[in-house]
Amino acid sequence: MDYYELEQLKKENQMLQELLTDLPMSFTFQHKDGYTINKVDGHPLSIEASTEIECNKLNIMPEIIPFKEIEVFVAPILNLIPYHIVFLDSDGIMTFCNDQAAVDHGEAKGSMVGRHIRDLIKIPDEKIIILESLRTNQEIIDREVLDRNYYKVNTKLIHNSDGSINRVIGVFYFLKSIKEAEKQAVAGRIAAGIAHEIRNPLTTVRGYLQLLQSKVEPKVANLFSELLIPEIDRANKIITDFLAIAKPAQTNMEWMNAGYFLNDYLITFLQTQATLYNVDLQLEINPNIDNLFFMGDREELLQVFMNLMQNSIQAKNIEKLKITIQVQEEENYLQVIFADNGSGISPEVFANIFEPFFSTKDYGTGLGLSVSKKIIENHSGLLTAKSNQHGTTFYIELPIK
Incomplete structure (x- = not known):
């Protein structure tokens, strides 16, 4: 291999490293030979090897591996990226197309290599942005394309030693969802x-x-x-x-003892509702929670439990309504399980219970569970549910200190 070929391979490898560095994501890639590539968004690539021999081998990699083999090397990394990435040769033929691009265009993974870019995008050549870089020999930086998809395009050019184009790399960031x-x-x-x-x-x-x-x-x-x-x-x-x-509400967050909040504050209000509506209310609390603290707004959390109580009352069937509240520590969370023996929620309705204004009651606003979920999420927690013909159970998880 002569000097010019070595210099060309160095340049190609440098361009590829720049592409990986510019990608707006982080990843870790473990190669079969034992070295690891770490990428933290906004930082250069970090390459680590387990032995000195592997480090030496890695140091000379830019000088001995041709670009087409580098494409094979980086393919597993680029296939993890949720954007569209394609490599074209000087004729517009795809030498690489990541999985996301193939799937989003209705093609099988790995089926696009060796085909022209127009076979993937299915529009005239003059409208394909990445081909513009081939025609003009100019890179494209953050160009927004306003079509039915709406996306941003970046291209990088890799040249041969004689100045001709070896590869054009296109990265397409879809902005429609944003x-x-x-x-x-x-x-x-x-x-x-x-x-x-x-x-x-x-x-x-x-x-x-x-x-x-x-x-x-x-x-x-x-x-x-x-x-x-x-x-x-x-x-x-x-x-x-x-x-x-x-819109965000003003909250009065404070550190609260879990045992006090549940045993002395919350149960007072829930028991009043239970007595009013003839509900059998049972509170089962693990004694360990007396030593747990969490950050919360007691008035907002009270609203959550009152909403759940009201839902259970509305779901009462012919049996006496029974509500059980179990509280325990689950890893780094305080878990509250709120279960009733009501009529349950049908599967076709269950998928929408947290949607705003969704209600099966003529007099309901459909906002109770939506507000409850928002409150728990504002507490960095999680509200989920499950239901069948024997009743409905809600799970609340709040981070603890």
């Missing part, structure tokens, strides 16, 4: 603003109804107290719950 999330966030802020503005006149109307209630005949006064004012309160409750989902 833009959709941005639009939903804007829509949420607008909706929250509208909801807030609606609540203000409702409060004014409610105040005037209370004022007039004592000045009208009893029949009209009963209409105010039994229909109009309760409906305004219901509308205000819906708006309050919606705002709890649509």
Whole structure:
């Protein structure tokens, strides 16, 4: 191998290292020969080997491995990346196409090597951005393409010693989901603003109804107290719950002793509801939790359990409703299991129980479980559920100190 060939291989390898360094992700790749490539997003590649001999072998790798073999070497790494990555030769033929690109275009993994890029993208050559780099011999940096997919393109060129193109590497970052999330966030802020503005006149109307209630005949006064004012309160409750989902709420986080919160604070409110609705409420707490602390807002967490209690009451069947609350330590979490013996949730409904405004009740707002899930997530916790014909169980996990 002459000097120019060695220099060419060095350059090709350097370009490949730059490509891996620029990828917006982290990974660890263990090679069969015993060395490891570590990539931390925003940092250069780190190459480690288990022995001095392997280090020496790795040091001369850029000088002895041709680029087509380097493609084979990096393929397992690039196949882990959730973006589209393709390598083209000077004729536009794919020498590498990662799994994500093949699958998203409806092709079998590994089936695109040796085929023209147009066979993958299925649009005219003049509209294929990566071919533009071949035609112009210019790299493309962060070009946004506004089509039905909406994505950002970067290309890198690898040249032969005579200046001709050996490879063009294309990386396609799909931005459609990001833009959709941005639009939903804007829509949420607008909706929250509208909801807030609606609540203000409702409060004014409610105040005037209370004022007039004592000045009208009893029949009209009963209409105010039994229909109009309760409906305004219901509308205000819906708006309050919606705002709890649509925008961050101010919370009063504090370190709380798990035993005190459950035994002395929470159970007081739940027992009142249980007595009112003739519910058999059982609290089973592992004594170890008296030594556990977690960060939380007691008022918000109370709201979660009151929502779960209300759901259980609404799901009561012909048997007396029984609710069991089990509390235990699970690894680094405080786990609360809230189970009832109600009628359960049908499978076709169960998948949507945490969706806002989803309700099977004519009088329900469909926001109780949505708000509860949001509150637990704001506590860095997790709220899940399972259900069958024998009842429904909710699992709450909160990180503990």
